[in-house]
Amino acid sequence: MISIYHNPRCKKxxxxxxxxxxxGxxxxxxxxxxDTPSPEDLKIIIKKMGIKPIELVRKQxxxxxxxxxSKDLSDSEIIEALHDFPKLIERPIVINGEKAIIGRPPEDIKGIL
Known part of the structure; x- marks a missing residue:
């Protein structure tokens, strides 16, 4: 099953x-x-993307x-920050089986379908 982590307020x-x-x-x-993903769910998503946790952070x-x-955070601390403040999670995230991507630009989503 394909999943999208979605924020309705975000144009992308x-x-x-x-x-x-x-x-279709x-x-x-x-x-x-x-419904914030658990730290374990975030670890799984990050692994499926093949990225470091910092790459999932909306740094702006x-x-x-x-x-x-200004802090030197470990991967675990970044994941905890993403869990505690889900607004920091880049979006949208699309998961299809063992693959996941950040849909930026949104057209990238087509490559995972």
Whole structure:
């Protein structure tokens, strides 16, 4: 099953959702701001993406600048920050089986379908 971690207020996330809807494939929409992924789920997503946790962080968010930017954080601490402040998670995230991507630009989602 394809999943999209979605924020309805985000234009790129809405564009990603439209790509999935237009694909005709079954998928589930996870509103990650309402139902935050656990640290373990975040580790799995990061592993499927083949990235470092810092690459999943929205570094321009005010909360990142105020609380974390000047700190030398471990991967585990970054994952905890993403869990505690889900607004920091890049979006949209699309997962299809053992692959996952950040849909930026949204057209990248087509490559995982």
């Amino acid at each position: 996330s809405r564009e990603g959702l439209t790509i999935l809807e237009d694909s 494939q079954d998928f589930e929409t996870l509103k990650y701001l309402d 968010e005010q909360i990142w600048k105020e609380k974390f930017k």
